[in-house]
Amino acid sequence: MIKFENVIKKYNHQNALDGVNLLVHRGEFISLVGLSGAGKSTLMKLIIGEEQIDGGRILIDDVDISRVKKRDLPYLRRKIGMVFQDIKLLPKRTAFENVAFAMEVCGHRMEKIVKEVPKILDLVGLIHKKDSFPHEMSGGERQRVAIARALSHRPVLLLADEPTGNLDEVNASEVIDLLLKINQLGTTVILATHASDLVNKIKKRVITIEGGKITMEQEKGKYKL
């Protein structure tokens, strides 16, 4: 589904990614581990076309994304959901409105939005919080709303960049459980994290990045650094 071929990305003449080769299959759950600055976030930004590569190529369903025109990038992003450490919810909108917002800006009809959003909130276990504002929810709940928003386009791929970074253990493990559940429903998930205990619990494919290079690949692996 996603293929990295000798990908190079430079920031100020320094290689953030240095010849990365990676193959992600449909339906996989991948934990991308490594220290801060190892290149995890860069790798994700390249997949959604937010950054341009400096060498090699990235294929998503056999489409070379460096050849996707800038105006077509939004349509690529609708196939890929993304969540972040800093969550990025709109503070003045309720959980329902935050998820609806994503569907609105992509031109979905109101009837469809009203029908779909409760289903998605139910999936992330927050239907009872649909009218709550972000400041009325816990960090874990907020992150689950963000995941709901990322799922609103029914993406084939979900990228989670340190989604548990600001959460306590209980909240973090709720978020990971949700990601696993989404994966079971058929969505490919790539989780970037440096929380070793969470990775060990997941028991799925682990890819370790160090200094912009993939240094280790394990099926059902553990966090080793």
Place this chain on the structure above:
Amino acid sequence: MFDSISFLRVIKTGLTNFVRNSWLSMAATMVMTITLVIFSTLFLLFVMTNYSIKTIKNTVDISVYFKIGLAEEQIRNIQDSLAADARIKSLEYVSAVQAFEDFKAKHANDQLITQSLNELSENPLPATLHIKAARLEDYPQIAESLKQDQYANFVDKVNFEDNRLVIERLNKILQFIITFGLALAVIFALIAILVIYNTITLTIYNRKEEVEIMRLVGATNWYIRAPFLTESFLYSILSTFITAGLFLPVFTKVVPAVIGYVSPQAGEVFAGSLTSYIWMFLALFAIAVVLSLSSTLLAIRKYLKI
């Protein structure tokens, strides 16, 4: 570019931005209005002065009064020789009989004059020739040549109404209006561009989070940009309507008064024409749209990261 739902959503977002930054929006609208007022004033002054010059130019002419009892044939000879003069644009001949009839008709209601006219045994009025020159500068020479000896036996009096000084002054005023007015208009247009640029930049800054999320969830670039363009379009519409409202009384009252003062019969023609008002409205709207959209596009290019 959009389906209808997205179009409505974009307009709604633009309106919301406008209302949320109401102070900034008002400032932007005011500056744009001032600019449009300057443009309109300039336009009106130009039109009125130009019109006045044209009208006054028309009033300049030379009247040649022939000696009483001169034969029509001799007058015709003079008329023919003058008609050959390239400097002369038109000749209007009023015969003595015609002049008498005109005079009678004009004072038909005045019994005293009518009575005294009836007492007269012969026509006291001379035949007249009204001459218009092709160019303003030629009038003095033409008037001078008519006073020469060859005409002395036929011509009683040459009357030359010299309005050239007035025209020269009006021309100077027109020149001043054009240079000073245009400079002022350009300065205010630049100020309007700057103020709108700043307003839109602030709106972009206020909506930074929203824009970032829109981008990440796959909103198209135009969907992200369009609300800012809508907002600046609102400034154009509002300021055009305010200016047009301010100028409605000017158009219906002041302009007819001024034009009426210069030439009474033309005033109503000018003021009554709703079309000139509509044209000015459209011109103002075009100016406003060009100014506000160009500054918004500049701000978007610089600050809206897509």
